[in-house]
Amino acid sequence: MQLLAWAVLFAGAFFATVSPGLATPVAPPALVARVKACAPARPCAARLPVRVVVVTMFEIGKDTGDKPGEFQLWKERRKLDVTLPFPQGWHDLAYDPQTGVLAIVTGMGSIKSATAALALGLDDRLDLSKAYWLVAGIAGIDPADASVGSAAWARFLVDGDIAHEIDAREIPADWKTGYFALHSKGPSDPTPLDPVNGEMFELNAALRDWAFALTKDVKLPDDATITAARAHYVGYPNAQKPPFVLKGDNLAAMTFWHGAKLTDWANDWTRFWTRGQGEFVTSAMEETGTFQSIEYLTRVGRADRNRVMVLRAGSNFTMPPPGVAPAPYLLSENQGYAGMTAALESLYLVGGKVVDEITTHWDRYEKAPPK
Structure with a gap:
């Protein structure tokens, strides 16, 4: 009996040392039950502590068991089994009481992402004051910088919608x-x-660099489909590499644009708004809306803008291969992105490594972001 008692004591001390914060649930069952009894968008006396918010933008079909969108791998593999109704947003929330990870599906576009992020931050059922935010989504990727399946950590978020325009x-x-x-x-x-007017936001560069250093050697998935797709990008050496992790900035625009000339515009636009410090790598729709809401939430202590990370993985190139017209290439991409599967896996592998580090070693990261 004494030997058994010693073994139990040793095991408890070991897990507390190796995985601080995970030996016991972040949110005990009684707390979860109290929060689930609260109505959405109403005052709640109890709050679930959140260590990481995983921000996804869309799902395909069901949340589990079918073709995945951005949300499904997190839901299934992270065992985000507590569902919180979220009628004030696009999709119900998913939470893991053991780790304190919460996942949201904002819906596509900056309007949905902004309203969903703001609604999340104002939800009385959640304590997001110390939460890290990980935006993890697919994107178009500039072949001058990377290949399909590659994952890029952003420092600058540039809005592509606030502008003057005349017909081409x-x-x-x-x-x-x-x-x-x-x-x-x-x-x-x-x-x-x-x-x-929200044309550009700069994230915490030290946090971005920390996340990149932690994940830069992660081996990303490759397959025959994306190998064949990148082979056509002759003259673009980065596009012809197997998928890799890099640092690169994101341009968010509600229009799904495509082509060499618009890729040139995206590079120019990013350089203009970042005063030459940024490098356009990924094209998406939501980041500036999401981050604008987090800026507002920071002002009232509901979020921390310095704990936001943006990771985008290329599901398709932003322009066709040399010699291929953009119109038919864009229409063919609409039938299904060649790099969708690889991009979703890359997001989970790279983003998951950061989530694990933060949640497992919460004692290191609770008070302040890494530098």
Whole structure:
């Protein structure tokens, strides 16, 4: 009996040392029951502690057991088995009481992502004051920077919607594009502008660099489909590499754009708003909406803007291979992205490593983000 008691004591001490915060649930069953009894968007006397919010944008079909979207791998593999009704948003929430991980599906586009993130932060059932936010979604990826299946950690989030525009058929001969920054004097105006209307947000660069250093050597999945797709990108050495982890910035726009000329525009747009510090790598729709809401929530102590990470994995290239017209290539992509499966797995592998580090060693990261 004494030997058994010693073994139990030793095991408890071992797990408490190796996995602080995980030897016992972050949210005990009694707390979970009290919170589940609260109505959504109403005052709640109890709150679930959240260590990481995984932000996904869409799901395909059911949440489990069929073709996955961005949410399903997290739901199934992380055992996010506690469902919290979320009628004030796009999709119900999923929570793991053992680790304190919460997942949300915002819906596609910056309007849905902004409203869902704000609704989440104002939900009385949740304590997000110290939570880390991981945006994990698929994206278009610039073949000059990376291959399909690659995963990029962003520092700058650039909005592609706030602008002036004239029809492409009416662009003056000396204009490079008919789309240019609001309050500028045209597409060739080099005058720097301050992003006062949400045109650009800068994340915590130290946190981004920490996440990259932690994950840069993660081996990402490769398959015959994306190997064949990247082989056509002759003259783009990064596009022809197997998937890898990199640092690169995100441009969010509600229009699903495609083509070499628009990829050039995305690079120019990113450089303009970041004053030359940013590098366009991934194209998506939601980041600036999500982060704008987190900025507002930070002001009232409901979130911390310095704990936000954005990870996007390439499901498709932002332009066709050399010699291929953009219109038919875009239409073929609409039938299904060649890199969807690889991108979803990359997001889970890379993002999961960061989630594990934070939740397992909460004593290191609770008070302040890593530097």
